Amino acid sequence: MANTLGMYRTVKRLGIPDSQIILMLADDVACNPRNGFPGAIYANSGRQLDLYGSGVDTKAANDEEDQPEQDEAQEGVKGVEGVEVDYRGYEVNVENFLRVLTGRLPPHMPPSKHLLTDSSSNIFIYLTGHGGDGFLKFQDNEEIGSRDLGDAVGQMWEKQRYNKMMVMVDTCQANTMYQDIYSPNVIATGSSQLGENSYSHHNDMDIGVAVIDSFTHYVLQYLEGIDKGSKATMQDFVRLRGSDQPTVKKFLIFLPVFFQTQFNIYDPEKIKSHPGIRKDLFPFDLQQTLVTDFFGGVSHVQIPLSHGNASLRGGVTNGTDIWYDLAEGEGIRTGLPAAATNRGERSLSSPVSDTSSFNGSSTSKAHDLSSSLTRSQDWLVVFALGLLFFTLSWTTSRPGRLSRKVKNE
Amino acid sequence: MSSATAIESTINPSSKSRILTILSFPVIALAFGIPWWMHTTSIERRSLAAIGTVRGIQEGWIEEKVVVRVEQEGEGGGDVLRWTRMMNVCVPAERRAWELDIVEGSREGSEDDGAVQSPHIKLVNQAAYPVLPYVDIVPSSPSFGALMFPAPAIPLRHLGEHSIPRPDECKAAGSDKLFDAMEALLPLQPWTLPGHAIKYAENVTFSFVLLNEDASADKGSRMARGWDVEDALRTYIQPVVAALEPFHTVTIESQILYHAPLKFVPGSRMLHNTGLPNDTESKVWTVSDTQASGFVNTEQWTLGTLVEAFLERVRVTNNPVLRFLLFLPKAGRRPLVLEESLRGDGEAVTIPPTAISTFRIPQFGSVVIPAYPERQEEDGYMSSHQMRQAFTVFRRDLLQLLGVPSLPETLCRDDASNADPGLIITPWQFSSLLRTHVQATTISAVDTLTSISRLVSRIREMPVGKEVVGDVESSVDALTEAFGKRRKSSRAADEGLMGVWEKTKRASALADRAFFNPSMVGLLYFPDEHKYAVYAPLFAPISVPVIVAIIKEVKRWRKKRKARRTQGVEVNRNKLVVSRQEKAI
Numbered sequence: 001m002a003n004t005l006g007m008y009r010t011v012k013r014l015g016i017p018d019s020q021i022i023l024m025l026a027d028d029v030a031c032n033p034r035n036g037f038p039g040a041i042y043a044n045s046g047r048q049l050d051l052y053g054s055g056v057d058t059k060a061a062n063d064e065e066d067q068p069e070q071d072e073a074q075e076g077v078k079g080v081e082g083v084e085v086d087y088r089g090y091e092v093n094v095e096n097f098l099r100v101l102t103g104r105l106p107p108h109m110p111p112s113k114h115l116l117t118d119s120s121s122n123i124f125i126y127l128t129g130h131g132g133d134g135f136l137k138f139q140d141n142e143e144i145g146s147r148d149l150g151d152a153v154g155q156m157w158e159k160q161r162y163n164k165m166m167v168m169v170d171t172c173q174a175n176t177m178y179q180d181i182y183s184p185n186v187i188a189t190g191s192s193q194l195g196e197n198s199y200s201h202h203n204d205m206d207i208g209v210a211v212i213d214s215f216t217h218y219v220l221q222y223l224e225g226i227d228k229g230s231k232a233t234m235q236d237f238v239r240l241r242g243s244d245q246p247t248v249k250k251f252l253i254f255l256p257v258f259f260q261t262q263f264n265i266y267d268p269e270k271i272k273s274h275p276g277i278r279k280d281l282f283p284f285d286l287q288q289t290l291v292t293d294f295f296g297g298v299s300h301v302q303i304p305l306s307h308g309n310a311s312l313r314g315g316v317t318n319g320t321d322i323w324y325d326l327a328e329g330e331g332i333r334t335g336l337p338a339a340a341t342n343r344g345e346r347s348l349s350s351p352v353s354d355t356s357s358f359n360g361s362s363t364s365k366a367h368d369l370s371s372s373l374t375r376s377q378d379w380l381v382v383f384a385l386g387l388l389f390f391t392l393s394w395t396t397s398r399p400g401r402l403s404r405k406v407k408n409e
Numbered sequence: 410m411s412s413a414t415a416i417e418s419t420i421n422p423s424s425k426s427r428i429l430t431i432l433s434f435p436v437i438a439l440a441f442g443i444p445w446w447m448h449t450t451s452i453e454r455r456s457l458a459a460i461g462t463v464r465g466i467q468e469g470w471i472e473e474k475v476v477v478r479v480e481q482e483g484e485g486g487g488d489v490l491r492w493t494r495m496m497n498v499c500v501p502a503e504r505r506a507w508e509l510d511i512v513e514g515s516r517e518g519s520e521d522d523g524a525v526q527s528p529h530i531k532l533v534n535q536a537a538y539p540v541l542p543y544v545d546i547v548p549s550s551p552s553f554g555a556l557m558f559p560a561p562a563i564p565l566r567h568l569g570e571h572s573i574p575r576p577d578e579c580k581a582a583g584s585d586k587l588f589d590a591m592e593a594l595l596p597l598q599p600w601t602l603p604g605h606a607i608k609y610a611e612n613v614t615f616s617f618v619l620l621n622e623d624a625s626a627d628k629g630s631r632m633a634r635g636w637d638v639e640d641a642l643r644t645y646i647q648p649v650v651a652a653l654e655p656f657h658t659v660t661i662e663s664q665i666l667y668h669a670p671l672k673f674v675p676g677s678r679m680l681h682n683t684g685l686p687n688d689t690e691s692k693v694w695t696v697s698d699t700q701a702s703g704f705v706n707t708e709q710w711t712l713g714t715l716v717e718a719f720l721e722r723v724r725v726t727n728n729p730v731l732r733f734l735l736f737l738p739k740a741g742r743r744p745l746v747l748e749e750s751l752r753g754d755g756e757a758v759t760i761p762p763t764a765i766s767t768f769r770i771p772q773f774g775s776v777v778i779p780a781y782p783e784r785q786e787e788d789g790y791m792s793s794h795q796m797r798q799a800f801t802v803f804r805r806d807l808l809q810l811l812g813v814p815s816l817p818e819t820l821c822r823d824d825a826s827n828a829d830p831g832l833i834i835t836p837w838q839f840s841s842l843l844r845t846h847v848q849a850t851t852i853s854a855v856d857t858l859t860s861i862s863r864l865v866s867r868i869r870e871m872p873v874g875k876e877v878v879g880d881v882e883s884s885v886d887a888l889t890e891a892f893g894k895r896r897k898s899s900r901a902a903d904e905g906l907m908g909v910w911e912k913t914k915r916a917s918a919l920a921d922r923a924f925f926n927p928s929m930v931g932l933l934y935f936p937d938e939h940k941y942a943v944y945a946p947l948f949a950p951i952s953v954p955v956i957v958a959i960i961k962e963v964k965r966w967r968k969k970r971k972a973r974r975t976q977g978v979e980v981n982r983n984k985l986v987v988s989r990q991e992k993a994i
Contacts, residue, residue, distance in 0.1 A: 103924075
């Protein structure tokens with residue numbers, strides 16, 4: 001639960017609006033009567049940051065008091081208010097999850113439950129809960145198999161429902177979850193390999209449960225250092241826990257499958273499991289792919305080139321064709337002669353396994369174009385199987401608290 | 410003894426009926442259970458053979474020509490007729506997407522009906538006009554929207570039924586020039602939609618938003634309390650919406666936000682001579698490039714009135730929304746300009762009171778920031794005239810975000826570039842866009858159909874129901890109608906490309922509906938071990954007594970047979986003894 005809400009808060013902070021986030025929570029832990037901190041969910045034992053209610057970052061608030069002149073800059077930091085859950089309780093099931101991905105929802109569903117993406121959207125899917133070899137449990141009574149996930153992604157690719165996709169799984173044996181994906185432009189990562197558990201990061205003794213999982217904790221920790229305008233690439237992201245540490249290098253040698261040369265990500269010692277990455281379907285260079293491509297809603301703005309100063313003089317021209325992409329720093333010619341831009345990309349839709357066709361200059365061009373134009377459309381599916389450890393071991397912590405009370409009396 | 414057997418035989422059924430009872434369990438299970446199980450677990454998969462026929466339809470294969478009407482300014486109707494015929498022959502049909510036609514006298518009546526006319530060429534006298542062809546975009550001009558083409562100075566040869574003009578004759582009549590101009594306006598291979606434009610959707614929502622950065626910072630009437638958005642929309646946006654009516658059904662929303670904070674603090678610079686009266690040096694607030702890309706604060710700005718629209722039962726479910734934001738910086742932060750616009754000018758920049766900064770966000774909308782927001786002093790209202798600039802920008806961006814091509818620069822005259830036409834879409838742009846959309850919808854329909862058939866053959870668990878097959882077949886029908894035999898039988902001039910468009914649009918919508926049919930979710934793939942895991946606990950306990958009973962019965966039968974055999978031997982022996990006794994007697 002805290003895993004998902006932490007991820008939710010982060011992507012929202014990075015500029016993805018609620019209308020483009022589909023959040024699935026199977027349980028309402030915050031409002032459970034057994035929650036000792038009603039209406040709040042914390043991802044760390046210090047309980048600095050409530051992920052559920054106000055979203056006020058108490059640390060940031062303290063900083064504000066120290067530096068009053070920074071007041072306005074801090075406005076945005078604390079501004080993650082409320083959580084918009086799109087699917088909750090028993091709506092969170094395998095069928096609905098697959099329907100959201102493939103877009104095959106009944107017509108009466110409101111827009112907030114639709115994944116309204118097209119070929120220019122980047123999608124980030126985050127899955128967490130209890131898992132096993134090739135499956136992930138939903139609601140204690142059903143499960144989604146890795147093959148179902150692969151097929152769903154395959155159908156999304158056929159209908160051009162995404163441009164790039166990232167799948168992140170934090171469960172036990174998570175790396176088996178993405179083994180059956182076969183569609184191009186997908187990068188997948190998981191917290192632990194086959195036969196391995198994914199452990200929690202630490203416990204909160206007052207609540208009596210583990211609050212967040214290790215893998216997610218470190219991912220979020222890294223993302224916390226990133227803001228909207230960040231130029232950090234996926235390469236940096238996966239190098240998360242310094243590759244200068246000798247342990248990582250050792251693992252590089254021992255586990256060449258999981259740690260391919262570039263993706264020498266997360267530190268297995270800290271995470272307590274071996275996170276995996278699958279990038280054979282991902283034709284783009286990780287050094288060119290920004291973290292905000294998946295985690296942030298950064299729109300690339302364009303101003304008309306001839307405008308520049310003309311605008312300051314108060315003139316508005318009508319047929320401006322040259323537009324200047326502010327962030328990319330290159331002129332983009334649009335309008336009539338824009339011609340065949342996306343055709344090259346589209347032809348990829350049929351040969352799924354043929355990744356070799358992605359190499360070469362044409363690909364990088366396509367990438368530049370699409371990424372520069374589409375960041376505003378980044379969509380995100382966050383999915384969670386809630387009911388982590390919160391409610392499970394709540395009862396165990398209760399006697400302790402009571403006895404303490406008795407002592408005080 | 411005999412009474413005991415009698416009682417036993419009445420209590421226990423005969424061995425025959427016992428065997429029947431035992432066997433009836435597996436027989437019923439096999440005879441009824443298995444067909445019923447097969448029926449309930451089978452996946453309805455109807456044939457999608459119809460899709461095979463669309464493979465022949467090539468992407469972007471549009472045979473329908475755009476009819477371009479030709480008229481002449483002034484006298485000399487005979488030459489126009491000759492020229493038109495000659496051009497149609499000089500430029501081979503497979504190299505052009507247009508067909509020239511002579512203006513009929515009755516066409517005049519159709520000019521006032523508001524709809525975009527068909528593109529036309531006006532032949533002008535070479536002596537009076539410049540030699541290069543251009544498109545007239547001066548709205549007041551009577552020939553607005555026409556391609557002004559210089560008429561050939563030489564007398565043209567009359568062409569017979571089958572005669573072909575010589576290449577030099579063609580050239581002298583201006584066929585090369587015409588071909589170039591027309592290729593720029595109506596290319597043979599239609600433009601694809603540019604990357605910043607949204608994908609085609611029939612229903613589009615425009616959302617116009619007035620944002621006060623912080624109304625409380627503007628004392629009293631300095632904030633913008635309202636805006637005359639209806640008048641502005643009527644003046645600037647309505648003509649465009651009307652012109653695009655064949656493509657889009659537009660829903661327009663407007664919204665005012667009184668508190669729309671930015672997520673960053675704009676940079677500041679001191680500028681000399683900002684252009685304001687009595688002001689020689691003042692502070693200018695700037696938005697840097699990276700700040701601009703995070704300018705739209707989706708987290709804190711509650712953009713969109715989708716919920717309200719939903720309550721009013723407007724079907725907005727899947728509408729793409731284009732947002733046009735008029736942002737008014739708060740007091741003390743004016744003027745707010747893009748850093749980009751100050752670049753390179755040092756401190757010599759002047760910012761006139763009417764200056765605006767604007768940028769476009771691909772597939773999202775555009776933002777306008779007036780440097781010094783105007784509003785009426787007494788009530789803080791913004792009149793449509795005060796928003797003239799903003800809405801002109803919105804209109805321009807709106808057209809581009811919908812993929813309307815702009816006129817090629819080579820065909821624009823310098824003196825016309827400052828014109829602010831009321832109707833921006835000339836028939837040329839309209840026809841070009843029409844061809845683009847026809848191509849895009851065709852490609853989309855064919856792609857969707859083939860991907861349905863590919864997915865169905867790959868994913869064996871995917872059901873294909875009646876509705877899906879129905880939609881697929883009507884989609885295929887619409888495509889074959891658009892590109893198939895229809896054209897041979899009746900070439901209805903009034904239908905033309907618009908008729909093709911209606912059909913391809915329908916085909917694409919139906920194909921999408923088939924793809925997204927909720928019944929198409931195949932639930933689910935189960936590995937074999939899962940099947941055993943599910944069925945074993947269910948059937949194992951039931952089958953144990955049946956199997957045990959059968960085994961018992963078999964055992965009993967074997968015992969009986971054995972007993973009967975030994976009994977038979979004894980009987981024979983007895984017979985033998987009897988016969989011996991008889992012999993002895």
